[in-house]
Amino acid sequence: MRTSGGRPQAVSERLVLGGTGWLHGGMYAVPDEFRNRPFRRSEALESGITRGVLSGPQFRRLYDAVYCHRSLEPSFGDRLAAARLALPDEALTTGITRIQELGIDYGPRTPLHFVVQGDHHLALPDVFLHRTVKLPPNDDGAATAEAAYVAYCAAARLIDAIKVGCEMRRLGLLDLGLLDRIIEEEPWRRGVAETSYVLPHLDDRCRSLPEAELLAYVVLAGLPVPQVNRTIELAPGIEVTPDQWFDTCEVAIEYEGRQHQEDRGQYNADIDRYRAYRRHGVAYELITQERLRTPRTAVRTVHAALVQRGYDGPAPDFGGTWEALFQPISRLVRPRIPRQR
Numbered sequence: 001m002r003t004s005g006g007r008p009q010a011v012s013e014r015l016v017l018g019g020t021g022w023l024h025g026g027m028y029a030v031p032d033e034f035r036n037r038p039f040r041r042s043e044a045l046e047s048g049i050t051r052g053v054l055s056g057p058q059f060r061r062l063y064d065a066v067y068c069h070r071s072l073e074p075s076f077g078d079r080l081a082a083a084r085l086a087l088p089d090e091a092l093t094t095g096i097t098r099i100q101e102l103g104i105d106y107g108p109r110t111p112l113h114f115v116v117q118g119d120h121h122l123a124l125p126d127v128f129l130h131r132t133v134k135l136p137p138n139d140d141g142a143a144t145a146e147a148a149y150v151a152y153c154a155a156a157r158l159i160d161a162i163k164v165g166c167e168m169r170r171l172g173l174l175d176l177g178l179l180d181r182i183i184e185e186e187p188w189r190r191g192v193a194e195t196s197y198v199l200p201h202l203d204d205r206c207r208s209l210p211e212a213e214l215l216a217y218v219v220l221a222g223l224p225v226p227q228v229n230r231t232i233e234l235a236p237g238i239e240v241t242p243d244q245w246f247d248t249c250e251v252a253i254e255y256e257g258r259q260h261q262e263d264r265g266q267y268n269a270d271i272d273r274y275r276a277y278r279r280h281g282v283a284y285e286l287i288t289q290e291r292l293r294t295p296r297t298a299v300r301t302v303h304a305a306l307v308q309r310g311y312d313g314p315a316p317d318f319g320g321t322w323e324a325l326f327q328p329i330s331r332l333v334r335p336r337i338p339r340q341r
Contacts, residue, residue: 028053030069038074038082041065062086063124076100076109083112083127084141091116092138094130095155096164098148104167106209107160115143115151136189137182146179153198154191158332159216159325161198166212169204194329205229211243211255214287214298218244218253220325221299221316223306226253234280240273242284244302249309252277252284253302255292283309295325 034044044054044067053059059067063086068074074082080093080101093101095113100106115130122129136147143151149168153161168174179199183192201219205228206212219225226244232252233239242252256270277284285305291298299316306313316322324332 028056028058030058035069036072038062038066038068038072038078038085040085041067079109079126080112083114083124086124087114087122087127087129088116088120090135091129092135092141092143094136094143094148095151096148098143098145099152099164099168101142102145102148102168102173103171104164104173104209106164106167113151130190132190134186136186137178144178145173146175146182149174149179150182150189150191150195152191153194153329156194156329157326158198158201158329159213161194161329162201162216162325163209163212165198165202166204166206166215167209169202170206174202193333197329197333203228207243208255208257210257210289210292214253214255214292215244216325217295217299218302220321221318222314222321223299223303223316224248224311224313234276234282238276238280240276246306246311249306249311250282251305251309252282253305254284254286256286256288 028049030049031047034047034049041051041054042065045051054061054067058070060070061067062074062082066082066085068078068082072078080097084091091114092098093113094115096107097113100109110126111128112126113128113130115132115136117132117135120129120131130151136151137144138147142148145168149165152164156164165174169176176199179195182189183196186192201216203212203215206215207229211228215226215228224246226246228244229241230245231239231241232245240252243255244253245251246253254270254273274284276282283305285301287298287301291301296316296318299318303311303316
């Protein structure tokens with residue numbers, strides 16, 4: 001006890017010694033290594049952080065025995081690391097989660113998808129733990145890109161599987177030979193039938209997810225199949241590479257996404273390309289990000305551009321083949337049988 005003006009005053013403050021311990025005000029001086037990442041409780045206890053501190057206001061529990069500092073806003077990588085700490089060591093990232101790990105920014109970030117061998121039941125918030133009798137091909141704690149794509153196709157819509165598969169092929173992430181091996185050697189695996197269904201629609205020439213989406217809409221609506229990102233010569237020494245080129249009608253289709261406006265280099269290159277089209281009398285049509293959000297409008301825009309240049313073939317067909325794009329592939333390969341009354 002100490003006195004101030006003759007009155008006792010409680011001492012509840014401890015000072016920091018050697019960079020660890022307690023700060024003024026009763027707060028623990030958290031080492032830097034526990035501020036910027038998830039960690040196991042056992043690791044914290046071994047370092048000297050007590051159970052009382054872990055359960056206090058400076059930390060939050062992410063999963064059973066897995067914590068992070070309150071100031072940390074967990075990134076995608078942090079959430080993966082935390083889930084790995086809470087799951088069995090042999091658990092692998094798979095499906096869309098593994099595809100996102102590989103750098104493709106598409107699909108929901110939650111739940112995180114993992115797969116484990118055996119009948120292992122463990123419920124974690126925002127984690128989907130798949131169980132299998134045999135782990136898929138894997139490397140360094142994750143399913144291979146091919147195995148992850150098979151798992152993704154099991155529950156994906158056709159249009160999403162086409163977009164993701166085309167992007168994986170463009171980036172060199174999807175080896176068709178290894179994919180065929182999974183299909184041939186493990187036909188029982190979840191997603192194999194769905195992957196076989198989508199394979200004929202994959203194209204490695206599309207330079208982005210939206211370009212792959214637009215190509216799928218055009219082809220599956222029954223319009224002529226365009227040449228994709230093929231360089232054409234407008235005049236001697238004047239070359240351009242349209243996203244889609246309809247040779248018989250001499251019509252170029254260009255996708256205009258957000259990056260075309262935000263990236264100034266791309267923006268200026270687009271202006272030059274469109275000027276070249278106009279100077280040499282080549283018809284072109286822009287499909288914007290907003291138009292692509294209404295797929296039928298995008299297809300009708302392409303069709304109208306073709307008709308203006310003499311196309312007299314079938315109009316877009318928005319029947320069963322088109323509707324299949326927006327269905328889970330599992331429903332296409334395994335039609336539902338109506339219940340008997």
